[in-house]
Amino acid sequence: MGIQIVPALILFVSMFFMPYTPRWLVDNGREDEALKVLARLRSNGDITDTGVVAELEDIKHAVQVDRETAVRSYTELIKFPIRRRVVLGVLIQILQQLTGINTTLYFAPTIFKQSGLTGDNASLLAQGLNGVINCLATVPAILWIDKWGRRKTLMFGSLACGISYFIQAVATGATQNKTYDDNGDLNLNMPTGVSYLVIVFIYIFVASFAMSWGPIGWIYPSEIFPTRIRSKANSVTTASNWLFNFVIGLVSPILIKRITWGLDLIFALIMFASVAIVFLFFPETKNRTLEEMEFIFGGSPWAHKDKKRIAEHDTTTNHYVDDKDA
Numbered sequence: 001m002g003i004q005i006v007p008a009l010i011l012f013v014s015m016f017f018m019p020y021t022p023r024w025l026v027d028n029g030r031e032d033e034a035l036k037v038l039a040r041l042r043s044n045g046d047i048t049d050t051g052v053v054a055e056l057e058d059i060k061h062a063v064q065v066d067r068e069t070a071v072r073s074y075t076e077l078i079k080f081p082i083r084r085r086v087v088l089g090v091l092i093q094i095l096q097q098l099t100g101i102n103t104t105l106y107f108a109p110t111i112f113k114q115s116g117l118t119g120d121n122a123s124l125l126a127q128g129l130n131g132v133i134n135c136l137a138t139v140p141a142i143l144w145i146d147k148w149g150r151r152k153t154l155m156f157g158s159l160a161c162g163i164s165y166f167i168q169a170v171a172t173g174a175t176q177n178k179t180y181d182d183n184g185d186l187n188l189n190m191p192t193g194v195s196y197l198v199i200v201f202i203y204i205f206v207a208s209f210a211m212s213w214g215p216i217g218w219i220y221p222s223e224i225f226p227t228r229i230r231s232k233a234n235s236v237t238t239a240s241n242w243l244f245n246f247v248i249g250l251v252s253p254i255l256i257k258r259i260t261w262g263l264d265l266i267f268a269l270i271m272f273a274s275v276a277i278v279f280l281f282f283p284e285t286k287n288r289t290l291e292e293m294e295f296i297f298g299g300s301p302w303a304h305k306d307k308k309r310i311a312e313h314d315t316t317t318n319h320y321v322d323d324k325d326a
Contacts, residue, residue, distance in 0.1 A: 022056070023227065023290065027063050034059070058291045066228040074232055082229060085297050088282060089221035089237035095274050096217030097244035099161055100267040101209045103252040104202060105130070110256060114188045115172075115198045126199065133203050137210035149286045150216055151303075154278045157212020162271030164205035165264045168198050172261035186257050217241070223285055224293050279304055 025034035035047050035056050043049035077086045104111065108127040145153060176188040190198070221237040222230075255263045283296050283303045295313060299306040 023059055023063065026056070026059050027227075031056070031060070055289065058289065062226070062291050066226060074236070076229060077233055077236060081294075081298060082225070082233070084301055085224045085293075086233055086236060089224065089233060090240045091277070092217055092220050092282070093237045093241035094244050095270075095277070096213050097241060097248055098267070098270045098274075099209055099213050100165070100248070100252075100263075100270075101206070101214070102245055102248050103256070103263070103267075104206060105134070106249060107252060107256060110185075110253070111202070112199065114186060114256070114260070115190065115195045115202075130203065130206055134206050134210045134214075137207035138214060141211045141215045145215065145219070146286050149284050150220055151278055151282055151284045153212045154216055154282070155275050157208050157216075158271045158274040158278065160208035161205050161213070162268045162275070164201045164208065165268035165271060167201050168205075169261045169264035169268060171197055171201075172264065176260060178260070186260070188260060220282075220285065223288075223290070224297065226290065226293070283310070 019037050019040075020030075020033070022034040022038050025031065025037065035052065036045075038052045038056055039045050039047045039049065042052050042055070046052070076082060108130050112126045141153070171194050172188060172190065175190045175194045177190075179187050179189055181187060221234055225233040252263070255266075281301065281303050283306065285293070285296065288296060296310065299309050
């Protein structure tokens with residue numbers, strides 16, 4: 001258990017070097033510091049850069065508007081134009097849970113034992129490796145998420161997770177031979193090669209999730225709401241995540257025992273459906289300022305049809321997005 005202190009200490013020490021956001025600095029009357037932070041982010045420290053100065057002015061204006069229009073009631077969340085963003089924020093959090101990641105993480109010992117790993121030590125070792133893969137696979141997303149974009153990363157993650165689940169379902173369903181031990185625990189008695197195949201694809205699923213739905217499920221809601229309503233909106237989206245976490249944790253052990261590979265098939269279908277959901281409804285938000293979100297979410301609710309309008313806006317404002325399909 002003591003090893004868990006290490007990442008906590010790293011995070012604690014790192015926070016002392018974390019700069020304040022430009023918006024927070026402006027909101028607290030520290031505009032000179034906000035300009036320096038923006039310059040480090042946008043222009044290699046050049047505080048005279050016209051783009052940096054213009055962005056600071058946009059932030060100052062937005063902060064002033066937010067102060068004048070601060071939201072005091074949750075009923076504002078169901079009103080146009082915020083409603084669309086709230087629905088998408090809730091939906092992405094729900095879909096993050098419906099990837100089935102917590103089924104895999106919570107019940108990994110049971111899943112690995114059913115897959116053919118005998119002995120508690122082997123099962124726990126496999127679960128530990130599962131956690132290591134989950135952690136390491138997050139690193140690429142941290143480094144390159146703003147290059148890949150949100151939409152493409154989510155769709156890739158959904159496809160990879162869905163294929164992993166589908167292969168697990170087919171392999172398990174075609175070869176399992178259910179028996180129960182003296183304790184009432186279910187064993188699937190699959191051939192050794194199939195057992196290893198299933199375990200490998202469990203790891204592939206975890207890695208695919210960690211590079212996509214894991215981080216973006218939290219990034220997306222945090223960047224689409226204006227500050228005047230962000231705290232209330234994010235409280236709703238986060239509550240939806242934990243609600244479905246509770247539901248998944250409640251029903252998963254029952255389904256693992258009763259339908260075994262059928263649960264993999266259910267998750268596979270959800271993942272394949274989420275590819276279409278992201279493509280149809282979720283606008284790309286990479287390289288966008290908070291001030292631009294009003295425009296990004298101000299068009300058609302069909303995100304795939306709204307690309308032309310956004311591209312024309314980027315052309316007229318000389319906005320650079322390193323992704324033709326954004």
